[in-house]
Amino acid sequence: MIATGDLxxxxxxxxxxxxxxxxxLAAYGMTGDMGIEDRYNQAVGFPTGGExxxxxxxxxxxxxxxxx
Amino acid sequence: MAHIHLEDGSFTLLWVLVxxxxxxxxxxxxxxxxxxRNKPDPKKITIAAFVATAAFAIFQVQVPIFGGVHLNLxxxxxxxxxxxxxxxxxxxxxxxxxAIGHGGWGLVGANIxxxxxxxxxxxFVFKGMKKVTPSxxxxxxxxxxxxxxxxxxxxxxxxxxSGIQGVHQTPVEILTGLSLLAAVNxxxxxxxxxxxxxxxxxxxxIRPDILEGDKK
Numbered sequence: 001m002i003a004t005g006d007l008x009x010x011x012x013x014x015x016x017x018x019x020x021x022x023x024x025l026a027a028y029g030m031t032g033d034m035g036i037e038d039r040y041n042q043a044v045g046f047p048t049g050g051e052x053x054x055x056x057x058x059x060x061x062x063x064x065x066x067x068x
Numbered sequence: 069m070a071h072i073h074l075e076d077g078s079f080t081l082l083w084v085l086v087x088x089x090x091x092x093x094x095x096x097x098x099x100x101x102x103x104x105r106n107k108p109d110p111k112k113i114t115i116a117a118f119v120a121t122a123a124f125a126i127f128q129v130q131v132p133i134f135g136g137v138h139l140n141l142x143x144x145x146x147x148x149x150x151x152x153x154x155x156x157x158x159x160x161x162x163x164x165x166x167a168i169g170h171g172g173w174g175l176v177g178a179n180i181x182x183x184x185x186x187x188x189x190x191x192f193v194f195k196g197m198k199k200v201t202p203s204x205x206x207x208x209x210x211x212x213x214x215x216x217x218x219x220x221x222x223x224x225x226x227x228x229x230s231g232i233q234g235v236h237q238t239p240v241e242i243l244t245g246l247s248l249l250a251a252v253n254x255x256x257x258x259x260x261x262x263x264x265x266x267x268x269x270x271x272x273x274i275r276p277d278i279l280e281g282d283k284k
Contacts, residue, residue, distance in 0.1 A: 009201025013209045013265075017258050020213065024255025027248045028134050035136040039252065040073045043245030044227065045235030059132030063170040 070182050070219035070253055071127070071140065072227065076172030083230035088177030091159075094184055098155040115278060116149045120157045127165050137256045142183045142219070143190030143212035144264045148271075148278065154187035155180075178226045185222040190215030208268035209261040216257035220250035 031039065038048040079087075102108065123141040130136045145154045162180050166173045193211035201207060224246045228239060237245070271278050 003202065005201050006203040006206070009197075009203035009206030009210070012201070013203075013206040013213075013261075016210065016213055017261065020254045020258050023251050024134065024253075024258070027251030028255065031248050031252065033135045035130070036138070037073045039135070039249050043249045044074065044078070044232045044242055045237035045245075046074075046078075046232075061130040061136065063128045063130055063138060063165075063168075 070186065070216065070223040070250070071138075071171065072175050072179050072182065072223055073171060074175055074227075074232075076174045077234075078172070078232050079174060079178070079230045080233055081174075084174040084177065086177075087181060087226065087230070088174075091177040091180035091184075094155055094180070095159050098152045102152050102156075111278075112149065112153065116153045116157055119145050119148055120160055123157065124161045124164055127161060128168070128170060131256075133259065134252050134255050137253070139256065139260050139263070140183070140186065140216065140219075141260075141264075142186035143208075143215040143260070144267060146187035146189075146191035146215060147194045147208060147211065147264070147268060151184075151188040151191050154191070155184055158183040158187060178230070181226065182219050182223045186215040186219035188215075189218040204272050205265040205269045209265035212261040212264040213254075213257050216260060217254065220253050224250060 031042070034042070034048065040046075041048045119141065123145060126139045126141050128138065130138050142154075142158060145157050149157065159180055162171075162176045162183065165171060166176050171179060190211045193214040194207055197207035197210055224243065227246060228243060231239075232242065235242075268279065
């Protein structure tokens, strides 16, 4: 049984999450699929693409230049 | 996230220095305020070390969501350590990140300001949210989202004020592009809010004394 106060918080949080997710998905659809560096480059007017990809494991990559 | 992912040379030298100077003033103020208090709490220092390590590690891992982004953990830093220690933590994390090629050195000052806003806002909102709801999960989640949202605003403001060298876009076009970027970032903020909410709830269950923001 969720207390009234807890429920209020969860509702507020839930509304924020849903609205933010919808806005994010809309923006993602408008801008396309690209990495964060390409997003910044595109946003400010730099050329995009050509960045070397690091080693990838199940879609996860490491930022920066690997030391090892 | 709102961490500015632009290369060195994007800002003019003037603005690189301006943001660095402001960041150093903030760091100096944090050090002064910490030093003026009683001797540092060893437990707090230990927590700071752990969150600094976790934040640095998380910063470097690009998650395959929305094309590839990384989480920050800056709001969690604020919730667990407060804005003073949090300022020092984000300084260390940003310096080490630049050292391995994650962002330009010239952008470190600006990124410290972005992360400072995230840490501070999250801490303030977390302290204030207990008047709104007793749900710790919601308190942490909402404060995380608030911090990251403000971080995006600060990021946009810094870039607009500084301007970008070597591009022909108007400020309005840059604002539009950055707004779309910020909107995508808020999708990542949703994920980070949920994670932070779960982490804080778990900490409260096993070690409630650790939560800085809950201190009266």
